[in-house]
Amino acid sequence: MKKAILFTLISIAYTTNSYSQIGIMTENPVTNSLVHIDAKSNNTQTGSNLNLDDVVIGQNGNVGLGTTAPQKKLHIVTGGTATTPNPQVRIEDGYQATNKVLMSDANGLARWSDYIPGYQAGVVGAGITHATTLTGTSQWSKTNMTITLDPGQWLIFYMISMTTNTVTVSDSNYRCWVQVSMGDNSTTATTDAISKNRFSNNAFVGKRTIINGWIAIDNKTTAAKTYVLYVGAVQNSMSGLNLLNVGEVNDGYSNIYAFRINMQ
Structure with missing residues (x-):
């Protein structure tokens, strides 16, 4: 044998x-x-x-x-x-459950886990002042609200707060129209946008104004890229009327953050 x-x-x-x-x-x-x-x-x-x-x-x-x-x-x-899928990979590790995704740790060890989309917080700095009567290439002012995102698609959410100085008006309901745009360090409207790029709200004299917005972007470069909020293009402006403390970090209102997405 x-x-x-x-x-x-x-x-x-x-x-x-x-x-x-x-x-x-x-x-x-x-x-x-x-x-x-x-x-x-x-x-x-x-x-x-x-x-x-x-x-x-x-x-x-x-x-x-x-x-x-x-x-x-x-x-x-x-x-x-694509029309008749035939899934044949099965992993039973004790973590398997409906709607789980396969994720890995730093060493590449994989396990079933709840899906958590990538999140990135932005930066809110000192507030700026913007004169409502600015026109031409100066009608936009760069704020200190920025967010730096890795390559890929992201959905950015922001809330930007501001006030106005007190000026004499004949109409107690006087208000101007303020716009906000997502740009980068060289343009007021980023070409990476794959959705609407501008949001706006009314600003009353001597009152606080908050503008909420969102924008989907696609960073197609191979490196992280910084995006910046701009304020301006004010309509119904008035001499001497300024936007104050725009995007101020200490006001407790302004914020900016983003989640990873996949828009087809």
Whole structure:
């Protein structure tokens, strides 16, 4: 019995060293494979998807399940299509549950977990002053409200607060119209916007005004990029009327933050 086992091992080793291929349930292991298992032994038949039952270990170390030409370290083909999907990957680690996603830690160890979208907080600095009568290229003022985002798509939310100085008006209900735009360090309206870019509100004399807005952007560069809030393009302006403390960090109202998104 021992001699038979030894003979078998020697035979396998000899075959492997000689041909560098092992075929199981097939006499024709695929080229460039070390091990090729054809579970149904059907690769000589005609028809489609005859490799879906195959397991292959390539000479480059790639493993293929359902394919005889694995392109990565693990390549799985289930035969599913966009119209008729066929999911065949199942991981039971104790964390599995409805609507979980597979996430990894810093070492690449994966587990099922609740999905938490990427979040990035912005910066709110000192408030600025903007004269409502500014026109032309000066009609916009850069605030100190910024947010720096990695490449990809993001949905930015902001709340920007401001007040006006007190001036004499004949109409106690006098108000001007203030606009806010998302730009970058060189333009008042970023070209990365994939949604509306301006929001506005009325500003009453001597009162606080708050403008809420949101914007979807797509940072297509390969590095983090900083986006800036601008205020201006004031309509129904008045001489001597200024917007004060625009985007002031200490007012308790102004804030800016973003979440990762995927807009098709």
